[in-house]
Amino acid sequence: MNFLSHLRPKGREASLGIILVLTMGVTGIINPRFLTGDGTRDLLSSTSIVALMAIGIAPVVIMRHIDLSISSTVGLSAWMVANLCAHHKNFSWWQCFVIAGLIGVAVGALNGILVAGLRLPALVVTLGTLYIVRGLVYVISNSVDYNAQEMPPSLLAIGHHVFLGLFPLTFILVLIMMLITAWFMKYRKPGRDCYAIGSNPPAADLVGIKVFRRTFLAYVFSGFMAGIAGVFYLIRFAQVDSTAFYGQELAVVAAVVIGGVTIAGGSGTTVGAVIGALLVQTIQGALAALGVDAFWKSAINGLLLIIAIWADRILARKSENALLAQRIKERA
Amino acid sequence: MSVTTPDSTTAKKPKFRFTWDTSILLLLLVVWVAATLTTDNFLSTTNVSQIFSNTSEITIMAFGMIFLIIVGEIDLSIASILALGSAMLGWSYERGTPIWLSIIICIVVGTLCGFINGILVTKVGLGSLAVTIGTLALYRGIANGLLGTKTVNEFPDYWTSFGFDTIGKSWIPQSLPLIIILGIGFGLLLHNTPFGRRSLAIGQSPEAAKFAGVNVIRHKIIVFTFTGFMSGIAGVIYTFRFSTAQADNGVGLELLVISACLLGGVSIFGGIGTMWGVIAGVLLAGSVESWLTLREINAQWRTIVTGILLLTSVAAPVLINKAKARRKVTKSL
Amino acid sequence: MAQKGDLLLQMTGVQKRFGGAIALRGTDLSIRAGEIHALLGENGAGKSTMLKILAGVHENDGGTITLGNKPFQVGSPQASIEQGIAVIYQEPSLFLDLSLAENVFIGRQPIKGVGIDWKAAQDEAGKLFKELGVSLDPKRQARGLSIADQQVVEIAKALSMNAQIILMDEPTAALSASEVERLMTVMKNLKAANKAVIFVSHRLDEVFAISDYITVMRDGATVSQNPVANTNLQTVIKEMVGRELTELFPKTTHKIGDVVLEVKDLSNPAFFRNVSFNVRSGEIVALAGLVGSGRSEIARAIFGVDKYETGSVKVKGKELKKGSPVAAMEEKIALVPEDRRQQGLFMIAGVNRNISMESFPNLVNRIFINFKKERALTATWKEKLSIKFADASASVDHLSGGNQQKTVLAKWLATNPDLLIVDEPTRGIDVGTKAEVHRLIDAAAEEGKAILMISSELPEVLGMADRIIVMREGHQVTELTRAQATQENIIAAATTGKVA
DSSP states (O other): OHHHHHSSSTTHHHHHHHHHHHHHHHHHHHHHGGSHHHHHHHHHHHHHHHHHHHHHHHHHHHHTTTTTTTHHHHHHHHHHHHHHHOOOOTTOOOHHHHHHHHHHHHHHHHHHIIIIIIOOHHOOOOOHHHHHHHHHHHEEEOHHHHHOOGOOOOOOOOHOOOOOOTEEEEHHHHHHHHHHHHHHHHHHHHHHHHHHHHHOOOHHOOOOOOOOHHHHHHHHHHHHHHHHHHHHHHHHHHHHHHTTTTHHHHHHHHHHHTTTOOOSSSSOOEEEHHHHHHHHHHHHHHHHHHOOOOGHHHHHHHHHHHHHHHHHHHHHHHHHHHHHHHHHHHHH | OOOOOOOOOOOSOOOOOOOHHHHHHHHHHHHHHHHHHHHSSSTTTHHHHHHHHHTTHHHHHHHHHHHHHTTTOOOHHHHHHHHHHHHHHHHHHHTTOOOHOOOOOOOOHHHHHHHHHHHHHHHHOHHHHHHHHHHHHHHHHHHHHHHOOOOOOOOOOOHHHHHOOBSSTSBBBTTTEEEEEEHHHHHHHHHHHHHHHHHHHHHHHHHHHTTTTTTHHHHHHHHHHHHHHHHHHHHHHHHHTTTOOTTTTTTTTTHOOOOOHHHHTTTSSSOOOHHHHHHHHHHHHHHHHHHHTTOOOOTTTTOOOOOHHHHHHHHHHHHHHHHHHHHHHHOOO | OOOTTOOOOOOOOEEEEETEHHHEEEEEEEETTTEEEEEETTTTTSSHHHHHHHHEEESSSEEEEEEEEOOOOOOOOOHHTTEEEEEESSOOOOOOOOOOHHHHHHTTTOTTEEEEHHHHHHEEEEEEEEHOOOOOTTTSTTTTHHHHHHHHHHHHHHHHOOOOOEEEETTTTTTTTTHHHHHHHHHHHHTTTTTTTEEEOOOOOHHHHHHHHEEEEEEEEEEEEEGGGGHHHHHHHHHTOOOOTTTTTOOOHHHHHSEEEEEEEEETTTTEEEEEEEETTTTTEEEEOTTTHHHHHHHHHHTTSSSSSSEEEEEEEEEEEEETTHHHHHTTTTEEEEEIIIIIIISBHHHHHHHHHHHHHHHHHTTTHHHHHHHHHHHHHHHHHHHOOOOOSSSSGOHHHHHHHHHHHHHHHHOOOOOOESSSSSTTTHHHHHHHHHHHHHHHTTTOOOOEEOOOOOHHHHOOOOOOEEEETTEEEEEEEETTTTHHHHHHHHHHHOOO
């Protein structure tokens, strides 16, 4: 199909893919358990959550904004869904998804109004909502936890579906979401508007792009995906407390940035975001497999993020220098 | 056209203006009155002492942060710097380092972390928002790696009493004089020295500052470095106040510091800010928290209050400006 | 489709005033299909105002404008585009992360079925580039494109929207010679496609090389409209400069002293090469030339805001440290930059804080600023330069351009410099204040300061300078004494590189 050839990973995505394979290979050689079916399944299933959120915030970051509230949204949706399931025994899996999606949309809409409507700095706004939403989880949960017994079996069953012995259903769902969003961002005008807005905000206004509407919807989408990621969390861990997924927003931001969605806006794809998420999770997993203490996890996330933005900076500088050299040549 | 009123006002003192940082003082007063009326002992000496003591780290870090926000940058890693300093303090003390040396290590580590942030932002040219999110995770991660879930809490009494005791029989926390001295010092630095003026200038227009002979890069590195230094000091106080060195010390404090600054009228876009406003902002945050505690409102609500304070502090100036602009338009019609 | 020679646009007696200032006092212009029309005139002649009316940015106060046989609907940029008028600015604002094809069709991407038809967009953009005679890959990213190619993309975008009249505001000002050639090819191809091209340029050599028709404006009115065959370089220059050299410039002669600034073989290859000159105490030396000829960059390099690659700058015989405004200020150099709003002033601060910014060494008692001294400093310079403001701490944004410019001058004069560099000292300020600024610069020279002045206004250059260095495309073309210089020979040197 024509559009698949356009979505074919190239440049950044391809080189990340190579790094990914290398990391897996080297770790696998040192610690063979890392590449077993169990190990891979586990890796892919834990990547699903981060990857889903990465797909969600990619459009926001492409528009030169950011959404830090997502991991609080995951916590809120996971706890709320578990709570509803505990009180309504006949809840089915699809109802869980609907509820989670709605919760996510609500948080996203709040962010959208503040960032797009009032034009407040996205970072500060979403830091604020990060706290408010997490605080909400603390307050309503009142330290109540839920585990597998309280959750619908139809929901938990999703976690047991594995294709070809390697690919968990959740990961397949992520891949489907990735392809749909990648298609949308590439082949629909609202998707292209995101790139235009992130690339040159004043010019986007000038050519008549509806900046408010696009920004608002991007936040709603980001919230929606985080909400769904909450259900994925339940599927994977089969238990939830008020600190669920606390502080993981950085891992998601790092994944997206490493995947080639630049913080400066205007470029990147959801395919890259998913590869970035895979890479971050693989590196984390690889280090664990190599015997590095889990306590270093956050330090590694931070380091990866810094390296990713540093790499972007080097690339940008390269193109600036090329332009200058060209100018010097022409002036001669 | 031009403002050509012949003027006689050069010598006249600037008249009182109803600005954001004066209104925050009023708000603070309102909170105090309300808290006093609705609780039994809000203004009791113990409670006032508590408010000052509870806000000591925030205040100290805010003294650095105000300069950073004013020059148009931000540092989200300060609470992680506090934790890393604190972890180093505990870690080295546990291994037999004399306490005074451990304290110095804590402050030096803080300073170094700030310096690294400064270099990454200015020399390497990375955005301070993104990069300090990275160092936020990095510094706290190192603290985590260093201490794991372990805590160090056997410190000499002399030092822990500095954290939470008062001077003699008075209500004044032992750390308060230090904070007052730092406050006056940084206030003078901001408002009465070329350094402060240059900081404001950089925030207002980095380009014009360059043309006015300000070494913008060096200036920003200095500001990042002393924000790190202040976080190191805050790390010492935090460690002794809770008598604990552990990796998750001060999680989320960066938000309180930033909201205190913004509540105090420092513009998130740089170039505007006063020390008075920030001190009022810190006291406001501290008083609200204390009020909630005294009303026995669930501690978990505080996270929400933090978030709301932060949102209010960025949204309020924007909304006020919008309202002002609208009033101006209707007037001119 | 318009036929070659059809009258596309007719402006008669168009007037425009801004407050008290008259920008256009009855301008005529007629444009035909398949014609390249050059619009000439000195700064302030009204060319930009005219373009902005056609672009829908301003509305005319009087006169008639007809497009073909319909009256022109003045309104918004959008309305102008719909009427087939497109404006290409000097610095296009493309979406640098997007492909060229997408930049051409942004917001109007062709749709096939449910999605965007990228192949059609690329083919169409490629066709437009080919028509323009430029080989650009429609799939490539706009980032890294030279300014000239960015303009080409804008032109392609205009064509895709069916523009009949293409206005270009000084399109070549920032371009190098080879880039200009490229753009000229594009213009010729537009002409072949029976479009009308109106372009403003100060580079007279290229004007004569390419245009079919030349309209000269002066002081807001049309001076002449001629086919290029009926006029020549000398005539056009005379028509442009007919402006009176009045007593606006009260140049007095002063004692010329020792060399203060000595610039030798200075090069910053992207902007200027092998520039050598000196400025003596009491002397006013002007750097003349077109915008983009490297004048401001030389000033920036001397003052240390930019670095330079080779050569040297000496102040009173001592080598000046490269790339350090602090060092320059220590050697008593002052730079009044070209853009007062971005570079010269802190717009939200008051006059007080702006003036004291460079004078801290004189205002500080050991560590702290002495506010009394600061107020006194402001009062002194307010008086000396008769700056008009009501409140020294109120934002300088509220001041008029003239008073803002005087504030910038004041803050640098307050440092008592030995060398004062002024870059476009009277841009965008009213006539009365202009004269005052000139008087101040003259007085500074009288005091024995060395003055390096950059100006695009020829009467100012001729009126003020003792010596004039003419720059063109980064090279020093010639140096003229006050006695030798005329408007004609400066324009000729700056635009054609030939010394008359």
